[in-house]
Each structure stands twice: as C-alpha cells, then as structure tokens.
Amino acid sequence: MARRRTTSRSVDHLLTDFGSRLPRKDAEPPEPPADKPFPRVIRHRGVRRAGHGWAPTLPPLAGYQTTSEQAPVMWPLIAGDGLPPTGAPMGFNVLSGGSFYCDPMGWINDDTIPVTNPNVFIFGKPGRGKSALVKAFMLRMIRFGYRSLVLGDVKDEYEDISRALRVEPYRIGPGLPGRINPLDAGPLAMDWERQDRTETARRAAVIFNRWLALIRGLVGSQQVPFTPTEARVINHVLRDLIGWTNGQTRLTPVTIPMVWKSLDDPSEDLVAACRYESQQDFYDSTRPLRDALGSLCEGELEGLFDAPSTFEPNWRAPIQTLSLNALHSAGNEAAVGIALMCLNSWGQGIREMAEVGDRRIVLRDEAWMQTRLGVEAVKTLDSNLRLSRNDGDIQLVTYHKPSDPLSAGDQGSQAAQIAKDLLHLADVRILMGQDEEVGTELGHLLGLTRMQQDLVTGWAMQDKGRALWMVGDQRFKVQTVLTPVERRLTYTNDAVA
Ligand SMILES: Nc1ncnc2c1ncn2[C@@H]1O[C@H](COP(=O)(O)OP(=O)(O)O)[C@@H](O)[C@H]1O
Ligand SMILES: [Mg+2]
Numbered sequence: 001m002a003r004r005r006t007t008s009r010s011v012d013h014l015l016t017d018f019g020s021r022l023p024r025k026d027a028e029p030p031e032p033p034a035d036k037p038f039p040r041v042i043r044h045r046g047v048r049r050a051g052h053g054w055a056p057t058l059p060p061l062a063g064y065q066t067t068s069e070q071a072p073v074m075w076p077l078i079a080g081d082g083l084p085p086t087g088a089p090m091g092f093n094v095l096s097g098g099s100f101y102c103d104p105m106g107w108i109n110d111d112t113i114p115v116t117n118p119n120v121f122i123f124g125k126p127g128r129g130k131s132a133l134v135k136a137f138m139l140r141m142i143r144f145g146y147r148s149l150v151l152g153d154v155k156d157e158y159e160d161i162s163r164a165l166r167v168e169p170y171r172i173g174p175g176l177p178g179r180i181n182p183l184d185a186g187p188l189a190m191d192w193e194r195q196d197r198t199e200t201a202r203r204a205a206v207i208f209n210r211w212l213a214l215i216r217g218l219v220g221s222q223q224v225p226f227t228p229t230e231a232r233v234i235n236h237v238l239r240d241l242i243g244w245t246n247g248q249t250r251l252t253p254v255t256i257p258m259v260w261k262s263l264d265d266p267s268e269d270l271v272a273a274c275r276y277e278s279q280q281d282f283y284d285s286t287r288p289l290r291d292a293l294g295s296l297c298e299g300e301l302e303g304l305f306d307a308p309s310t311f312e313p314n315w316r317a318p319i320q321t322l323s324l325n326a327l328h329s330a331g332n333e334a335a336v337g338i339a340l341m342c343l344n345s346w347g348q349g350i351r352e353m354a355e356v357g358d359r360r361i362v363l364r365d366e367a368w369m370q371t372r373l374g375v376e377a378v379k380t381l382d383s384n385l386r387l388s389r390n391d392g393d394i395q396l397v398t399y400h401k402p403s404d405p406l407s408a409g410d411q412g413s414q415a416a417q418i419a420k421d422l423l424h425l426a427d428v429r430i431l432m433g434q435d436e437e438v439g440t441e442l443g444h445l446l447g448l449t450r451m452q453q454d455l456v457t458g459w460a461m462q463d464k465g466r467a468l469w470m471v472g473d474q475r476f477k478v479q480t481v482l483t484p485v486e487r488r489l490t491y492t493n494d495a496v497a
Pocket of ligand 2: 157
C-alpha cells in the first residue's frame, strides 16, 4: 500500500497569516562536506519545489555554427586577442578577466602586435595612479634585468621606492651642491682621440643636434625668437668651445655660462663668420639671445645647470633618481619646467651609448611642466624622445592631459600639430581617468570612439589604477593591481597636481 504524504501547516505559517513571526535563533548555514563543495547538482530546469524557480519547458534556443573568424562580427564588443603573458604583470584585463602584462620591448619584437617603439605615454588626472603604475612597472621589470632612471622627481615621489631599493636619491636645487651640466657631451665623447674621422663626425653631429635642440627650447620658452640666425650663432659658438673647429683630439667640456660669455665677448672670427657688420651689430642682434641664456646662470636656476656635472650615474644600481623637490618647493613652476628640460636633454645624452644588455626604464614624470613652457619646449621634448636610443631603453612620459602641450599659450595650428606629433611618438598610450571636458580633447587628439571616451571619463574615474591601454591600434580595459608593499611605496597623500 502506498503511503500518502500529508502536508501540514506549521505554527510559523499560521502566525505569518496574521502578520507576525516567531523569534528564532539565527542558524549558521551548514558547511558543505570538504570532499563535496557542491553536494547537489541542480538540473537545468531548476529545483522542483515551490519558490525554487522550476521551468517545465525551456525557451527555444537557436543554434548557429560559425567560424572563430566570423564570431567577432556577432559580438563586436567582446575583447579581441589578448597580449602574450610576457613582461611585467600589471593587473587584469577587465573584459576577459585574464592577467594583463606590459612588455614594450617584447611587443616590438612580436610581429602580431602593431608596436614599433618602446615609448609609453601615461595620461591621467592627478591622483588617478599614474606614478603608482610607473613604480609598479619599474619594480616588476627588475627581474627582467631592467633598471630605472628618473629624470626629475618633482615631488620626491620616487624617494620611497629608491630607498627601498637601497639607493639614495640625488638632489638638485637652490643651495644644494649637486650640479647637472645639460651640455655634457656624455659617453659619446669617451675615447674621442681613438675614433676615426667619420666616427667623430657622426658623434659630433649627434651631440650638436642635442645641444641645439636644448638651447632652442631654453631660449624659445622665454618668448625669445630662435630663428636660423640665432641657430647659426649658437652652432658656431658650440663648435669653437668644444674644440671641434680646430680639430682637437680631446673635447673641452662646455657649460651654458661659457656659451653666454662667448656671446657677451664675441671674438672677431665669430662676428665675421656669422656675417655681422661689426661687434656692435652682433651685440644689438643677439641681445635677447644673451639675456635668455643669462637667466639660466642667474636667479632661481643659478647653481643648478651652470657648471660641470657632479653626478655620475651608477649604472649598476637598480634605480637612479634626480630629485627636483627643493626647486619645486620654492614654488616657481616655470623654473621647474626649465629644469626638467635640462634634465631631459642631459638624460638623452647620458644614454646615447650604453653597455650591451643595459636595459633601462627612463622616466619623464610630469612632463607637462616642461611642455607648457611653449612650442619650443615641446619640440625639445619631442627631439629628446625621437633621438633617444630605443634598443634597450623604455621611455615613459606622464602627463595630466593630452592637450597639456596645447596649453602652451600658442593655441595655433602649429602648436596643435607639434603636440599631435609628440603624442604619436609613443605606440603605447595609457589613459587613466579624466574629467568629462578632457574626454572630448582625448577623443579628438587620439582618435577615440565615443565608447572609449566614456570609459576614460566614467569607468576609469571610479577607481584608481583603471585605464584604457592603447597598444598600437589595440585597446584594453585594464585594472592595475598593487601589492600591499607597493601600496605603501606608492602612497602619495596629495591628490592635487
Ligand atoms: N591600482 C591602484 N590600487 C590602489 N591604490 C592605488 C592604485 N594606483 C594608485 N593608487 C594610490 O592612489 C594614490 C595616488 O596615486 P598616484 O600614482 O600618486 O597618482 P598620480 O601620479 O596620477 O597623481 C597613491 O596613494 C597610490 O598609492
Ligand atoms: Mg604622479
């Protein structure tokens, strides 16, 4: 005889009908047995019990067969192929859930990734995590043999990571003994006497180009025109001072005060060679040039860039940082911008030759302080990056917003074009959170779609370390993850610029 199951109502049910509940002790949910974390298998129709979502019939599902090549057309918004897991693990790709790795050199060597140079530009509103990303990248690349060079730590932000790596930051600033000579000939001047004529000519061209780019930037950023006439005078002076004109076998060190002095007291040869009628004519024509150079030897920048370099980088140390905090604390942003320009140019020179296998991350943090000095300052940075060796060095540049170079007073089409060119010098661009108004500029300058713009102004603003990574023409939505130690080392308590 089959037993009939009777269902009876409990007291609970009865009381619920009258709108009240019995008080009861909270029971812990039972722990699943260790060997069976999912003890019950739920069938695809659900659980056949009241209130458990049972479906007697399933909705009809259409089945399609496509090749993997056709599939992206149906789901165009799903992330494409990921990047290979090489280089520094930075966090995760939010769309695929997979780990995301950053390896600019590896990307160049991989033909499937459209990256042809290892330059990385990082944009983001202050406090979004640009510097933290850079620091995490530096630390994580150490195990691949990369060392770092910080060209101008404006707010002593790299002090902690430097100390953690047991390296003392090198300080430059008013009243401090450290000097950097932006007209350092650099390693190219080594063993000069042993090089043949073609090699010295090649090296001299590199050195003179760098120096001229720097002087053009320094003079131009003080609103003094730097025309081919000025360039000709400066070229002559530099060639005379270093000993190139008279074919010296050892090069003489040159500093900015020496250039200034040569203009202040021009030799007859110089006056004649630059086709001035008289010494007075020379004085009259070069006055703005002399004054612009003079301001580097006097005033706030006095004693920083006007003598032979006292800093000899230790290329074996895991990090070398040049701190400009003392100058930044003095509050003159233009002076910091000029100092960055000097350091950037010096940094290009000092890396012109490196030992085989010397891989380095060269950082130009807060580059906007330099580029907003004007079009000439942008051009100098552009030439520093363009002419930097990119067989082993990864150049990182951080900016607030892409249009920083455009805020350089001259909003004309020339400035815009130069800024655009600068941005296109990097094949890898990391866009962290930005305000709405910057989104449009970003879209315009970098060719972002509406959806990508929204990512930057929406999603990326909601948490630190979120960014749209543009690797060649591929886009990735990435969250950088910091370890607890990195969080401590990257802590900056100011979210202001
Ligand atoms: N991915 C991240 N996860 C957690 N905290 C972060 C992350 N990125 C940055 N931070 C924190 O946010 C703060 C500001 O970051 P910072 O790198 O100084 O910003 P920025 O250089 O863009 O001004 C720091 O205290 C840093 O530790
Ligand atoms: Mg920063």
